[in-house]
Amino acid sequence: MRGERVKFIIAVIKPFKLDEVREALGSIGVAGMTVTEVKGFGRQKGQTEIYRGAEYSTNMLPKVKLEIATSDDLAPQVVETIQQTASTEAIGDGKIFVFDLASATRIRTGETGDTAL
Amino acid sequence: MLRTLSRASAAGLALLTPAAAFAQEAAEAAAPVANPGNNAWMMTATVLVMLMILPGLALFYGGLTRSKNMLSTMTQIGATAALAMLVWVMWGYSLAFGDTVYEGTLGLFVSGGSYFLSGMDASSTAATFTDEVISKYVFVSFQMTFAAITAGLILGATAERMKFNAVMLFVPIWLTIVYFPIAHMVWAGGGLLFEDGALDFAGGTVVHINAGVSGLVLAYLLGKRRGYPAEPMMPHSMTLTMVGTGLLWVGWFGFNAGSALEADGSAGLAMINTFVATAAGALTWMVIERLAGHKGSALGFCSGVIAGLVAVTPAAGNSGPFGAILLGIVAAAVCYFFVAKVKAKFGYDDSLDAFGVHGVGGIVGAIGTAVVYQPFLGGPGDGSTALAVQLGIQVKSVLITIGWAGIGTLIAGYAVKALIGLRVDEETEVNGLDIGEHGERAYN
Numbered sequence: 001m002r003g004e005r006v007k008f009i010i011a012v013i014k015p016f017k018l019d020e021v022r023e024a025l026g027s028i029g030v031a032g033m034t035v036t037e038v039k040g041f042g043r044q045k046g047q048t049e050i051y052r053g054a055e056y057s058t059n060m061l062p063k064v065k066l067e068i069a070t071s072d073d074l075a076p077q078v079v080e081t082i083q084q085t086a087s088t089e090a091i092g093d094g095k096i097f098v099f100d101l102a103s104a105t106r107i108r109t110g111e112t113g114d115t116a117l
Numbered sequence: 118m119l120r121t122l123s124r125a126s127a128a129g130l131a132l133l134t135p136a137a138a139f140a141q142e143a144a145e146a147a148a149p150v151a152n153p154g155n156n157a158w159m160m161t162a163t164v165l166v167m168l169m170i171l172p173g174l175a176l177f178y179g180g181l182t183r184s185k186n187m188l189s190t191m192t193q194i195g196a197t198a199a200l201a202m203l204v205w206v207m208w209g210y211s212l213a214f215g216d217t218v219y220e221g222t223l224g225l226f227v228s229g230g231s232y233f234l235s236g237m238d239a240s241s242t243a244a245t246f247t248d249e250v251i252s253k254y255v256f257v258s259f260q261m262t263f264a265a266i267t268a269g270l271i272l273g274a275t276a277e278r279m280k281f282n283a284v285m286l287f288v289p290i291w292l293t294i295v296y297f298p299i300a301h302m303v304w305a306g307g308g309l310l311f312e313d314g315a316l317d318f319a320g321g322t323v324v325h326i327n328a329g330v331s332g333l334v335l336a337y338l339l340g341k342r343r344g345y346p347a348e349p350m351m352p353h354s355m356t357l358t359m360v361g362t363g364l365l366w367v368g369w370f371g372f373n374a375g376s377a378l379e380a381d382g383s384a385g386l387a388m389i390n391t392f393v394a395t396a397a398g399a400l401t402w403m404v405i406e407r408l409a410g411h412k413g414s415a416l417g418f419c420s421g422v423i424a425g426l427v428a429v430t431p432a433a434g435n436s437g438p439f440g441a442i443l444l445g446i447v448a449a450a451v452c453y454f455f456v457a458k459v460k461a462k463f464g465y466d467d468s469l470d471a472f473g474v475h476g477v478g479g480i481v482g483a484i485g486t487a488v489v490y491q492p493f494l495g496g497p498g499d500g501s502t503a504l505a506v507q508l509g510i511q512v513k514s515v516l517i518t519i520g521w522a523g524i525g526t527l528i529a530g531y532a533v534k535a536l537i538g539l540r541v542d543e544e545t546e547v548n549g550l551d552i553g554e555h556g557e558r559a560y561n
Contacts, residue, residue: 050414051352051414051416052457052473053409053456053461054346054457054461056351058349
């Protein structure tokens with residue numbers, strides 16, 4: 001019997017790292033994720049765009065947000081994998097947040113807990 | 118540099134008396150017939166200029182606006198061109214190139230007699246620069262597209278805030294008091310600047326300085342866009358701007374090489390100049406960006422293309438290829454300096470740089486034509502007019518164009534402002550002119 005306890009991981013990473021992270025997570029057994037293109041800022045601040053000499057500082061940068069629900073056991077490995085594959089050792093590599101998930105339900109069957117993942 | 122038209126049919130009419138029946142037959146036998154080769158080229162050139170307007174200019178300008186104003190920008194250009202075509206056949210052609218040449222001062226500014234294309238049929242012909250003729254309907258159509266694109270160019274300065282109905286009222290007034298007289302002055306026999314010997318092969322003064330200055334004045338009357346310059350107003354699609362730039366460059370061969378009015382060596386010269394001046398302009402703009410410490414940009418490439426095209430327009434058949442390259446380089450440098458440095462110091466909002474590129478590039482081209490025309494730079498001039506004299510003539514034509522366009526646009530602009538207002542309301546401007554003025558969105 002697998003556990004009812006599940007974690008929810010949100011990771012914000014550089015867009016060009018998405019494929020690499022997805023592959024690495026697949027190889028450790030992550031079965032699914034939700035990916036969204038997002039904008040935001042952190043220490044990296046924004047970037048400067050110049051059109052015909054007019055400079056615009058955009059204070060939001062494009063990032064990719066991953067949302068992954070995973071069993072408690074797998075969660076540390078997921079965090080470590082994302083951290084290692086998404087890192088370029090430069091500012092702007094992103095963040096990983098881990099939450100306790102109250103419940104998870106598979107809509108098709110009604111299964112709950114980590115069997116629903 | 119287009120010449121006004123000789124009509125064999127007019128000569129025929131004068132001879133319509135019984136006594137002159139024989140002479141009439143002889144005159145009809147000698148009536149010039151358009152060479153199919155020249156006609157075919159001029160019809161092609163005409164639709165190439167049409168391609169510059171739709172979709173060329175519409176995409177070039179549209180891509181530079183914010184996505185909420187894409188349709189408004191393109192629709193204003195399309196509708197302006199359509200309106201200009203109708204005005205052209207009703208009274209525009211007659212004012213610019215009509216068969217009735219007025220004596221005295223009036224004839225320096227307008228002609229008449231061809232309202233609603235009266236007296237014209239499929240056998241009517243128009244003179245070229247040699248003994249050849251082309252079909253008059255082709256000439257009328259070719260010149261029609263010039264009026265249409267010039268009116269459309271102005272809309273780059275007024276984008277994102279001018280009411281559609283204000284555009285539709287402004288255009289016919291502006292064409293009538295600004296474009297038609299300037300076209301007559303520069304291109305028609307008897308016109309003020311034509312008789313002066315001003316060199317303007319394809320419309321540096323008539324089209325580009327005229328549209329640039331008119332755009333600047335109208336932008337000033339309209340006021341700045343809400344939030345300009347504090348808010349970022351980045352081009353919403355550099356991709357479409359690049360597509361539009363390409364279509365403009367392709368269409369410009371009709372514009373410049375077509376202005377030879379036949380498929381001859383002069384057209385060939387205009388063609389190669391339209392390649393190389395533009396190429397030089399495009400690369401120069403990007404190099405200057407690098408020298409200014411930035412990255413060579415797509416918009417820099419596009420802007421350099423337009424600057425080169427604008428500058429080579431008056432010089433197309435009036436310059437050798439290396440003179441044209443020189444002109445492209447200088448125009449890109451001056452236009453860059455103007456839009457990137459000078460513009461920011463002034464308070465006006467020439468949204469898409471209609472003045473910064475067309476006005477300024479046109480001035481560089483018109484004055485520079487005097488230089489590249491000279492034989493020592495490989496130009497087709499025979500040196501009979503000294504450089505200093507030709508420069509004086511060119512500067513005078515530039516100043517007259519600036520003055521006429523500026524004052525005429527003030528009159529037309531104030532008239533529209535007084536009658537129906539120029540500017541959209543705040544809500545429309547914030548939500549975008551696409552939904553506010555046309556009830557559509559460009560992207561769903």
